[in-house]
Amino acid sequence: MSQLNDVLSYLDAHRADARARLFDWLKIESISTDPAYKNDCIKAAEWLKAELASLGIVADVAPTGGHPVVLARTDGRAKKHALFYGHYDVQPVDPLNLWESGPFDPQLITLEDGRKVIRARGAADDKGQVMTFIEACRAWKEVTGALPIGITFMIEGEEEDGSKHLPAFVVANRERLKADIALVCDTSMWDQGTPQITTGLRGMVYEELTVKAANRDLHSGLYGGGAQNPIRVLNKILADLHDAEGRVTLKDFYVGVPETPKQVLDQWASLGLTSDSFLKPIGLSEPAGEKGRMLIEMVQSRPTCDVNGIIGGYTGVGAKTVIAAEASAKVSFRLVGDQDPAKIRDAFHAHVHARLPKDCTVEFISHKGSPAITLPFDMPDLVAAKSALHDEWGVDAVTLGSGGSIPIVGDFKKSLGF
């Protein structure tokens, strides 16, 4: 452990230098979605390549169909190898007038509540996280002459634009990316004093359906009461997706949904994620999920179903007595554990067909289908990371699933065989 203490001491001693390097990187306007900043993105990638070179690590600025990926593979003292993922691109900065200082003019400031923060576009997403890791690597090399394990750095430039070219890149560079563990460093802490490890991502099935009845729009004065109304059919289909307990009614929907271990539930309970803290800011007060579950379970460890969009008939101003020929909805399911996206999709289709009157037809568009990803709570690397974080912070790290998806994690799993 004394070696680790030396590394930590080095980091403390050189903090100002590390911050200066981060500030340099934050000054580069690497907005990926706007083509006007294409050269800035390349500049941010080249800056990172040079930074890695200063650690003795040779990186490629590897082309993709869009912005390049900074890719470097280096050995370490142990045989173990980690794939480290981050991104150098940042979100657009408008509206500019709401910035108290320039988005690319990084500032170390003290907030009213005493917290010290770095203010700049990308400081928290994701240049800050990436540099934390790289500075740790620098310290290891400076203090011990080598990295403790082998590391592949893969820092992309299109995360804020949907990582469009990354899945193909992962497949094409499978050998260089092979690793024992992948670290995705694009998440956050629980709070200022509590570290967090994201241990799960919900999967998704996203279906669009269009219910069709008559061969044209009808006048409800002439046909109302006699002709099938596809909006009514759709309403029934969608209303039946949940029971009175807030559970999803699809057949076998909860097959593969794990129960969270009691000690983890206890930890979550202690976090105090309440309606007041989580729902009040968005104008709500009551958790809307399954009865008998904690709010924190509802949003991250339980599967869900949401109607994300619906449209049919006349939606303009005023009244029109039309019976529409068709009506559509977009429905998504967030999956956890071992829920099978293909089976969930089939069960949804069966649910729809079972409620479809003879005179109606339905068409589906399947937008997404990806399984959830969950780390075993007793996975050795996870246990070790938690232990290390406890040593550093003096409190237990929160291990939590994320309600959302980080698509690249699925690609890593699929293409790299984790």
Place this chain on the structure above:
Amino acid sequence: MSQLNDVLSYLDAHRADARARLFDWLKIESISTDPAYKNDCIKAAEWLKAELASLGIVADVAPTGGHPVVLARTDGRAKKHALFYGHYDVQPVDPLNLWESGPFDPQLITLEDGRKVIRARGAADDKGQVMTFIEACRAWKEVTGALPIGITFMIEGEEEDGSKHLPAFVVANRERLKADIALVCDTSMWDQGTPQITTGLRGMVYEELTVKAANRDLHSGLYGGGAQNPIRVLNKILADLHDAEGRVTLKDFYVGVPETPKQVLDQWASLGLTSDSFLKPIGLSEPAGEKGRMLIEMVQSRPTCDVNGIIGGYTGVGAKTVIAAEASAKVSFRLVGDQDPAKIRDAFHAHVHARLPKDCTVEFISHKGSPAITLPFDMPDLVAAKSALHDEWGVDAVTLGSGGSIPIVGDFKKSLGF
């Protein structure tokens, strides 16, 4: 009766002249919705004024906020007075390339099935019907020297444009319009050999509702399962409007809904309005209304509920994992008998509020609320009209409600005290 026979004989003898007059009127391009035809509308009104003058009836071309109303009041032999309503305006004629002859170049043609018809814009809606009545009046005057009863002619020019200025006109001319009975001559026959009297019009309550939950759109990855989804709430509200029997579930919805007399139901049953004849042309095959009712009842004598439009969340191409802040729908109820629009509206609002979670609010826009209009089946004038039609056609006239509304009928009832 010999007087009536003389009148009918006169009409038969002068049919060609009568048709020539109608053709003259049909040539006038009185399209009310298009301002380019403003002068043609005035021309059609003036033509009618001159036509009435040729019967010795003095008419005004009375101004309104829009196209004028042709208004004439004349006495008859009996004290009884009838208000006769029709319209001289016609619908637009596009697409022109689908006309086999010019829309304002009237033709007497023989269809493939042997039927003789007049083809021109307005021939069946409503210049033909109006001239049938006026030619009958002419025959009465020529043969007997007087009209059998007093008649007020009110022929408007904005029916195809929503009769916007007519309600105010009716109120302003209440005294000149006073009558014992009003005849709305803007309907059709059951078929080529069967006359029809429309004896009822369904009323309407048309409500728009917007369900609101969070104070902004949410990401379903972060909030899905925890936050209330207004589309889901709206689906439940709307799905609950009908029970499994197809009946509307609003409290006391069927209060005031009359049962149709058995002999009328028998007549309707004999009309052969089937799924094949009524639904097949629109691509449907199964009546969608209340179980245990004939299709003809569903569409004209039973009250209904239809969702006419719905919108919420993401409705563009592809997938977006949004939980919308709000969702809206337009819902209409067709009313019959003595159903009270105000009570139906209140019951609908109560239905919505009963299904509204604590975190949601709802806003309503009340678009329409008008009661149904139904003639008593034993009304003496109705019985007399049926008898006369039977004498002329040799078959019973069909007495039928209309599924739609003719708003001016409500105005007559309200403003003229029928």
